[in-house]
Amino acid sequence: MNKRITLKIAGIERETNDIKTYSFKHSLNAQPAQFIMLTDFEGGEKPFSISDCTEDVFSITVKRIGEFTTRLFQKRVGDYVSIRGAFGSSFFVSQGKVLLIGGGYAVPTFYFLSKVLKENGAEVTLINGARTKDEHLFSEKLSKLGIKVINTTDDGTFGEKGTSVDITKRMLNHHSQAGAWERENGKMFDFVYVSGPEMMMKALQPLLKDHDYEFLFERYMKCAIGICGNCTMDPLGIRLCVEGPVLPKKLVEQLTEFGQYHRDATGKRIKY
Ligand SMILES: Cc1cc2nc3c(=O)[nH]c(=O)nc-3n(C[C@H](O)[C@H](O)[C@H](O)COP(=O)(O)OP(=O)(O)OC[C@H]3O[C@@H](n4cnc5c(N)ncnc54)[C@H](O)[C@@H]3O)c2cc1C
Numbered sequence: 001m002n003k004r005i006t007l008k009i010a011g012i013e014r015e016t017n018d019i020k021t022y023s024f025k026h027s028l029n030a031q032p033a034q035f036i037m038l039t040d041f042e043g044g045e046k047p048f049s050i051s052d053c054t055e056d057v058f059s060i061t062v063k064r065i066g067e068f069t070t071r072l073f074q075k076r077v078g079d080y081v082s083i084r085g086a087f088g089s090s091f092f093v094s095q096g097k098v099l100l101i102g103g104g105y106a107v108p109t110f111y112f113l114s115k116v117l118k119e120n121g122a123e124v125t126l127i128n129g130a131r132t133k134d135e136h137l138f139s140e141k142l143s144k145l146g147i148k149v150i151n152t153t154d155d156g157t158f159g160e161k162g163t164s165v166d167i168t169k170r171m172l173n174h175h176s177q178a179g180a181w182e183r184e185n186g187k188m189f190d191f192v193y194v195s196g197p198e199m200m201m202k203a204l205q206p207l208l209k210d211h212d213y214e215f216l217f218e219r220y221m222k223c224a225i226g227i228c229g230n231c232t233m234d235p236l237g238i239r240l241c242v243e244g245p246v247l248p249k250k251l252v253e254q255l256t257e258f259g260q261y262h263r264d265a266t267g268k269r270i271k272y
Pocket residue numbers: 035045046047048049050060061062063064065066067068069070105217218219220221222245
């Protein structure tokens with residue numbers, strides 16, 4: 001929905017030093033992986049994934065990085081912002097045994113997805129990775145959903161030590177010090193979902209060659225309605241704001257620019 005609406009911030013929850021969740025009373029009717037474009041009319045409009053959505057409330061979880069998100073961090077409950085959306089494709093809702101692999105602020109999207117998967121009867125395992133304990137997100141909220149959560153940090157300060165890629169490799173290759181559940185599950189996942197930094201997804205791709213999967217891509221977005229072309233990916237010209245941000249395995253395998261380069265605000269290619 002490209003109609004702009006102005007909303008009051010109904011709730012703010014601090015998740016970490018640099019991450020906050022903002023909730024809004026509004027019937028957005030969004031699906032997991034979809035995103036909104038948000039502005040405060042003070043400069044710029046930015047994409048944010050929906051981290052939860054019920055009949056009349058939705059939320060986004062924002063990491064403070066630059067000018068826009070720093071300004072958003074200063075907002076209070078009752079302040080107004082304006083949104084368009086929800087935009088983009090959503091995750092396929094699988095049944096059976098599913099694995100979710102996420103890193104950083106991509107994990108809140110998996111909170112929303114996990115709820116929907118559970119309602120659909122799926123058995124959900126989530127690898128929830130972060131660099132360090134202080135950046136680890138949603139572990140309590142996720143465990144309340146009754147799913148299996150493997151917490152990991154690169155430096156070992158919380159959960160298993162290693163990146164999400166390390167843990168996935170161990171799990172799928174049966175090399176883990178384990179966990180009976182790991183030996184039980186092995187590579188028996190009916191579907192795998194990945195959301196996180198592009199180079200993490202690139203490293204995961206060969207490990208998942210025997211699995212069916214979807215990846216959630218984040219590229220620089222401006223219009224969000226397929227017009228400006230800033231979010232296209234070579235060689236298919238897929239517009240990530242319309243055909244994505246979720247892409248299925250058969251399309252991911254054809255993307256020559258995946259993990260090679262991305263584009264800045266002017267469309268210029270930047271090498272990874
Ligand atoms: C589909 C999608 C979903 C996203 N979901 C979330 C989310 O749930 N939580 C969250 O914290 N962030 C999310 N982002 C990234 C978020 O849009 C940027 O962090 C934000 O725009 C940074 O703005 P800034 O002015 O604070 O930082 P800047 O200093 O302007 O930028 C810092 C970095 O943020 C990224 N960025 C900046 N502008 C954009 C843009 N218009 N589109 C995409 N990336 C941009 C670039 O990588 C840039 O290097 C998402 C991006 C996309 C494309």
